[in-house]
Amino acid sequence: MTTLLASLWIALRALRVNKMRSALTMLGIIIGVAAVITMIAVGSGAKARIAEQIASMGSNLLIVLSGSATSGGMRFGTGTVPTLTVEDAKAILNEIPAVRYVAPNLSGVAQIVYGNQNWSTIVNGTFPEILEIREWRLASGRPFTQQDLDGAAKVCILGKTVAENLFGAIDPVGQIVRIKKIPFTVIGVLSPKGQSTWGQDQDDTIFVPLSTAQKKLFGTAFPGMVRTITVQAKGPEYVEEAERQITELLRQRHRIQPSQDNDFSVRNLTEVMSSAEQSAETMSYLLGAIASISLIVGGIGIMNIMLVSVTERTREIGIRMAVGAKSRDILLQFLIESLVLSTMGGTIGILLGMAGTFVLSALTQWPTLFSVKAILLAFLFSGCVGVFFGFYPARKAALLNPIEALRYE
Amino acid sequence: MGPLIEVKDLVKIYGMGEVEVQALRGISLSIEQGEFVAIMGASGSGKSTFMNILGFLDRPTRGQYLLEGMSGERLSKDELAEIRNRKIGFIFQGFNLLSRTSTLENVELPLIYSHVPSSKRKEMAKRAVSAVGLEGREHHFPNQLSGGQQQRVAIARALVNEPAILLADEPTGNLDSKTSEEIMAIFQRLNRDLGITIIMVTHEADIASYARRRIHFKDGLVILDQKEGAPLKGRERIEA
Numbered sequence: 001m002t003t004l005l006a007s008l009w010i011a012l013r014a015l016r017v018n019k020m021r022s023a024l025t026m027l028g029i030i031i032g033v034a035a036v037i038t039m040i041a042v043g044s045g046a047k048a049r050i051a052e053q054i055a056s057m058g059s060n061l062l063i064v065l066s067g068s069a070t071s072g073g074m075r076f077g078t079g080t081v082p083t084l085t086v087e088d089a090k091a092i093l094n095e096i097p098a099v100r101y102v103a104p105n106l107s108g109v110a111q112i113v114y115g116n117q118n119w120s121t122i123v124n125g126t127f128p129e130i131l132e133i134r135e136w137r138l139a140s141g142r143p144f145t146q147q148d149l150d151g152a153a154k155v156c157i158l159g160k161t162v163a164e165n166l167f168g169a170i171d172p173v174g175q176i177v178r179i180k181k182i183p184f185t186v187i188g189v190l191s192p193k194g195q196s197t198w199g200q201d202q203d204d205t206i207f208v209p210l211s212t213a214q215k216k217l218f219g220t221a222f223p224g225m226v227r228t229i230t231v232q233a234k235g236p237e238y239v240e241e242a243e244r245q246i247t248e249l250l251r252q253r254h255r256i257q258p259s260q261d262n263d264f265s266v267r268n269l270t271e272v273m274s275s276a277e278q279s280a281e282t283m284s285y286l287l288g289a290i291a292s293i294s295l296i297v298g299g300i301g302i303m304n305i306m307l308v309s310v311t312e313r314t315r316e317i318g319i320r321m322a323v324g325a326k327s328r329d330i331l332l333q334f335l336i337e338s339l340v341l342s343t344m345g346g347t348i349g350i351l352l353g354m355a356g357t358f359v360l361s362a363l364t365q366w367p368t369l370f371s372v373k374a375i376l377l378a379f380l381f382s383g384c385v386g387v388f389f390g391f392y393p394a395r396k397a398a399l400l401n402p403i404e405a406l407r408y409e
Numbered sequence: 410m411g412p413l414i415e416v417k418d419l420v421k422i423y424g425m426g427e428v429e430v431q432a433l434r435g436i437s438l439s440i441e442q443g444e445f446v447a448i449m450g451a452s453g454s455g456k457s458t459f460m461n462i463l464g465f466l467d468r469p470t471r472g473q474y475l476l477e478g479m480s481g482e483r484l485s486k487d488e489l490a491e492i493r494n495r496k497i498g499f500i501f502q503g504f505n506l507l508s509r510t511s512t513l514e515n516v517e518l519p520l521i522y523s524h525v526p527s528s529k530r531k532e533m534a535k536r537a538v539s540a541v542g543l544e545g546r547e548h549h550f551p552n553q554l555s556g557g558q559q560q561r562v563a564i565a566r567a568l569v570n571e572p573a574i575l576l577a578d579e580p581t582g583n584l585d586s587k588t589s590e591e592i593m594a595i596f597q598r599l600n601r602d603l604g605i606t607i608i609m610v611t612h613e614a615d616i617a618s619y620a621r622r623r624i625h626f627k628d629g630l631v632i633l634d635q636k637e638g639a640p641l642k643g644r645e646r647i648e649a
Contacts, residue, residue: 322466326491
């Protein structure tokens, strides 16, 4: 213990004597660790952002898309022809126990006018359950009800972006807007949800009862049809089961022969999202790996300087050995020296990395996230670099012959 | 009790490629506890090689060396380091102090390697520093001290662990004659008052005359071993 403390003291003094050199040697480690910290923070920030967006989409979601109609040998793309009906949606809800909510959707782009303001956005005709499914709260007003749906009431709920663009500071609830020249009463405004995973503004939307959309807005071409059905399973463990049963049920309802392709498709959104999350994670590891290369280069810098230092201090090593230093005392002295260099560099690098991350995220608006784990890991890694790259020079010092070391000029 | 140092047929051969150099060709002698010995000889006579072997810095090729009846033959490098630490104090021609390191810390050095706790280390080092008359210079660096003072620091360092022998290799080689006398006076005092055994390599006859025994080396052999009843010149000088 005494020796260890003494070795630490000796190492610190040796580093103080060559301040400039020590600082430059540390710089390699500082830059390496700072890069690792910053990259991991950016990577985890991206991952956290995606996870947040997944949560904002709603959980355990399946989307049934209509389409892929075949007409005289011509096959059309998914969604080109609405093959799904409201009845399909009701059947999914009633016949599949794994399903909690369904919300069929018929949407289109329309111009919304309020006073002298107008705004073009997506109008979604759907069920009131859509708000439950997407875990979307109202900022003000009320959701539409079953009565609104049954009566094809001309009521609408505005997304935050739409409300801001049309109304500015005025409270939209109770006001009349015109969608495709038809007057609708605004009954609610949604709370903001922000961007989706693919960068779409989720708040730039309007919800109206499905029946209203079918009869008054988009219903002319395909009466009774919907483009998509959003389905929420009862829990994560039910998602796959629901997916299978929906496919089965719809094939049966649409009278599709075993040899024929589906005229709809079922997408598991959780799967899509988790793969996005995974790719973000991969990216963060990749960034970290690239940054750790600079850390290794920093380690080589330490080894280089330690080798120079051992050569320069050959005589000192000889003196120490003559007065009774054992090989392991010398080994320890130089190892501690390189460990002090690398961990001091590591500590400064962590602080610098945090500052750098802060500046980066302020400049670019990238989401960033620090984890204690990443910081500890970077510190530990820099320590390992010190020991690993310091070992060879320290061993070289420890194996010196005392007589030759004493004669060294 | 046997002699402090006993050497029998000591041979040291340096293999330099194909040429072999016989630095020592068979040295036999013994040195008693409390002696003050000067080893003399021209350069290349083997006296430094002999000192290195006595100091456990080097091993003989053949022959036997016993310090306090104990042989270093079968000991590991680390065990030799421990013997150097506890039994031997080295004094070199070039002082060999650690630069940018204070007097006190230089003197403490052997104690660090014998695991003496910090507070006791300071105390022992201070005592050794005052034994060589350097009180008040404890916190000076070697470059702030004269050559004589630096050599005194080296003596204090050699003394601090209370070794059985002091080995001095040309201790006055870098010093002027007045300072050399001061250093020799210290040696004599340590030898006489504290009974420390001193073995000193020198090629200067007047320095050697401070010792009570002079062993002359030539071509790896002892050619003359003079013992005197008492040092003449030295005592006169101290008393003067």
